Amino acid sequence: MAEALIKFTDVSFSYSADSPQEFEALTGINLEIEAGEFVAVLGHNGSGKSTLAKHINALLVPTAGNVVVAGIDTRDFDRVWEIRQNVGMVFQNPDNQLVATTVEEDVAFGPENLGIPTPEIHRRVDEALELVGMNEFRLRSPHQLSGGQKQRVAIAGMIAMRPRCIVLDEPTAMLDPVGRQEVMDTVLKLNRQEGITIVLITHAMEEAILADRIVVMEEGRVVLTGVPRAVFSQVETLTQLRLDVPQVTALANRLRQRGYDQIPNNILTIEEMVNVLCQLE
Amino acid sequence: MPIRVEGLSYIYNAGQPMEKLALNNVSLAIEDGEFIGLIGHTGSGKSTLVQHFNGLLKPTKGRIYLDGVDIHSKEITLRSVRQQVGMVFQYPEYQLFGETVFEDVAFGPKNMGVPEHQLAERVEWALNLVGLDIGLKDRSPFELSGGQKRKVAIAGVIAMQPRILILDEPTAGLDPKGRDEVLSLVSRLHQEEKTTIILVSHSMEDIARLATRLVVMANGEIVLEGTPEAVFQHADYLERIGLGVPQMKKLLQALQEQGFDVHPDHYTIEAAEGEIVKILETK
Numbered sequence: 001m002a003e004a005l006i007k008f009t010d011v012s013f014s015y016s017a018d019s020p021q022e023f024e025a026l027t028g029i030n031l032e033i034e035a036g037e038f039v040a041v042l043g044h045n046g047s048g049k050s051t052l053a054k055h056i057n058a059l060l061v062p063t064a065g066n067v068v069v070a071g072i073d074t075r076d077f078d079r080v081w082e083i084r085q086n087v088g089m090v091f092q093n094p095d096n097q098l099v100a101t102t103v104e105e106d107v108a109f110g111p112e113n114l115g116i117p118t119p120e121i122h123r124r125v126d127e128a129l130e131l132v133g134m135n136e137f138r139l140r141s142p143h144q145l146s147g148g149q150k151q152r153v154a155i156a157g158m159i160a161m162r163p164r165c166i167v168l169d170e171p172t173a174m175l176d177p178v179g180r181q182e183v184m185d186t187v188l189k190l191n192r193q194e195g196i197t198i199v200l201i202t203h204a205m206e207e208a209i210l211a212d213r214i215v216v217m218e219e220g221r222v223v224l225t226g227v228p229r230a231v232f233s234q235v236e237t238l239t240q241l242r243l244d245v246p247q248v249t250a251l252a253n254r255l256r257q258r259g260y261d262q263i264p265n266n267i268l269t270i271e272e273m274v275n276v277l278c279q280l281e
Numbered sequence: 282m283p284i285r286v287e288g289l290s291y292i293y294n295a296g297q298p299m300e301k302l303a304l305n306n307v308s309l310a311i312e313d314g315e316f317i318g319l320i321g322h323t324g325s326g327k328s329t330l331v332q333h334f335n336g337l338l339k340p341t342k343g344r345i346y347l348d349g350v351d352i353h354s355k356e357i358t359l360r361s362v363r364q365q366v367g368m369v370f371q372y373p374e375y376q377l378f379g380e381t382v383f384e385d386v387a388f389g390p391k392n393m394g395v396p397e398h399q400l401a402e403r404v405e406w407a408l409n410l411v412g413l414d415i416g417l418k419d420r421s422p423f424e425l426s427g428g429q430k431r432k433v434a435i436a437g438v439i440a441m442q443p444r445i446l447i448l449d450e451p452t453a454g455l456d457p458k459g460r461d462e463v464l465s466l467v468s469r470l471h472q473e474e475k476t477t478i479i480l481v482s483h484s485m486e487d488i489a490r491l492a493t494r495l496v497v498m499a500n501g502e503i504v505l506e507g508t509p510e511a512v513f514q515h516a517d518y519l520e521r522i523g524l525g526v527p528q529m530k531k532l533l534q535a536l537q538e539q540g541f542d543v544h545p546d547h548y549t550i551e552a553a554e555g556e557i558v559k560i561l562e563t564k
Contacts, residue, residue, distance in 0.1 A: 044456040045427055092454065146323060173454045176323040176483050178523045203456050242458040247486065247528045251550050251557070258554075260561050270532045277557070278539055280564045 003071065004032035005165060005197055006056055010065035013051055017063055025051040027220040029065070035164065038191045038198040040208040040228075043217035044242050049201045052217065053167045056199060057087035070164060085114060088158025092170040094150035098142040103134060103153050106142055110161040121160075128156040131194070132186050148179025152186055159190070165197035166190065172204060184210065205232070205246045209268045216241065233266040248273050283445060283477060284311040284334060284366075289343035291329055303329040305501040306343070311445075316471050316478045318492030318509070320485070322523035326501040327481050328371075331447045334479070335359075335366040364393050367443030371450050373434035374427065382408070382425075382433050383418040389441040407440035410474075411466055428459035435466070445477040446470060452482070464491065489513065489527045489548040497524070510546045529553040536560070 013026040025048050033039055043049045054060040055067045058074040067074045070086045091097055100106035107125045129135045132152040151171050158166050172180040184207055190196045208214055214231040216224035218241050224231055235245050235253040252267040262280055267273050291304040304326050311317060321327045332338045333345050336352050336359040345352050352362045379385030386404045395403055408415055411432040422433050452460040468491055470476040482488050495512040497505035499522040505512050516526040527548035533556055534545045543556040
């Protein structure tokens with residue numbers, strides 16, 4: 001089997017290590033993410049999700065253990081730019097990520113810094129804007145855009161660097177329903193059509209069910225991992241971790257508790273629930 | 282009637298090339314003790330509307346009355362309006378500034394003239410209400426978690442004991458635990474303190490569960506108004522203007538379309554469960 005694109009081996013991380021404020025945010029993480037995978041990371045605030053994400057592009061390096069991305073140990077300081085070219089990050093607040101006066105300049109910022117020749121930059125900017133559906137806005141100022149559009153521009157800026165993986169840390173938390181849909185459609189397209197590995201940190205269960213695999217974190221540890229259907233069938237565990245489950249999944253669980261065993265415990269969507277009820281005799 | 286809005290229009294950048302009509306002839310009355318859910322897509326005018334309720338924005342046209350008094354008349358000061366109409370903005374934790382939690386929460390009541398000797402009691406009351414440990418009062422607010430910071434910011438508004446509390450997307454960016462805590466706080470203020478609540482939110486599930494009346498905005502106008510049952514009848518229209526309907530309502534509607542005998546006007550898990558049990562019992 002090919003080496004995983006991202007590999008965490010016994011990773012622990014402490015903020016303010018060796019000081020009285022020392023706080024262990026990650027404890028003994030072992031995790032492999034394959035090229036082309038779409039992984040959603042769940043967990044309440046303070047569970048270590050964002051700390052985990054920042055290890056993927058070497059914004060943080062482990063206190064113990066190691067993280068290897070595309071064959072490079074993130075502690076290898078001389079190759080940190082190589083890692084960041086391979087792993088793009090998109091954050092929660094769309095206003096904090098855009099730097100230029102027009103959309104196309106913003107998207108060009110990354111590749112320019114990589115020292116790529118101008119004609120190639122043009123080509124990449126065109127492609128990236130096309131992919132996120134923002135071509136018609138290329139000459140606009142980023143501050144005239146909606147939240148969802150800003151996030152798509154931020155994503156385009158990453159794509160223009162041709163990363164193998166994009167890590168998104170709650171990219172839809174500050175968006176309205178339309179903006180959320182736009183961003184998730186873009187994320188799915190990048191994954192399914194372009195084969196880019198996606199690590200999505202989210203609280204939104206309707207986003208998590210789209211992933212190939214879910215990783216649930218609690219107190220700096222990975223406590224649950226599996227395909228969405230398997231993870232969400234554990235309604236009690238998730239509730240104990242104070243996470244949401246999709247409402248129809250919660251409903252199915254309540255019906256089962258009342259003794260209606262004909263309802264399966266792994267329903268994720270409204271359509272599935274309707275189908276189950278239609279097929280009952 | 283505590284809040285009455287009559288023929289309110291508001292234009293951003295009036296007279297400039299970027300001029301934008303944000304509110305177009307809006308009229309609305311809000312009774313004491315109501316829990317209003319205000320919904321609408323981004324740019325529909327929700328935030329612009331609520332910023333008129335405590336005089337932060339001045340109407341281009343139209344009037345806002347608080348207990349029958351025009352808030353921009355000489356009969357009332359804006360200070361008094363803002364004491365009665367509290368406002369929790371989006372991401373209120375960005376506005377924390379105090380060196381300690383106490384200082385931050387005490388700022389509003391102090392400015393309103395609450396005497397020094399009552400301040401401690403008032404701060405304690407507010408922190409208690411938002412569910413923060415009183416032991417945190419001497420800590421810097423900036424050392425707290427995101428959810429705690431948000432609660433400090435809300436406590437600062439509640440400490441002024443407003444009769445009417447406006448919250449503009451108070452759960453945005455919080456995790457499910459933080460969201461549940463903030464919503465249960467709002468619900469407690471409504472039920473126990475009898476505060477009139479105006480909640481701006483994108484979550485149809487939360488709004489449907491909590492609000493007594495919904496006000497739906499699109500393109501600077503109020504386009505629907507009524508009980509959650511009445512408003513969610515218009516599912517197709519809501520989706521057309523970039524909003525949704527609660528998941529459970531969608532499920533029941535889909536079941537009805539398949540010929541099941543269910544009542545589609547429910548939007549909580551508990552109510553949907555009742556309807557589906559009816560189906561299961563006939564099988």
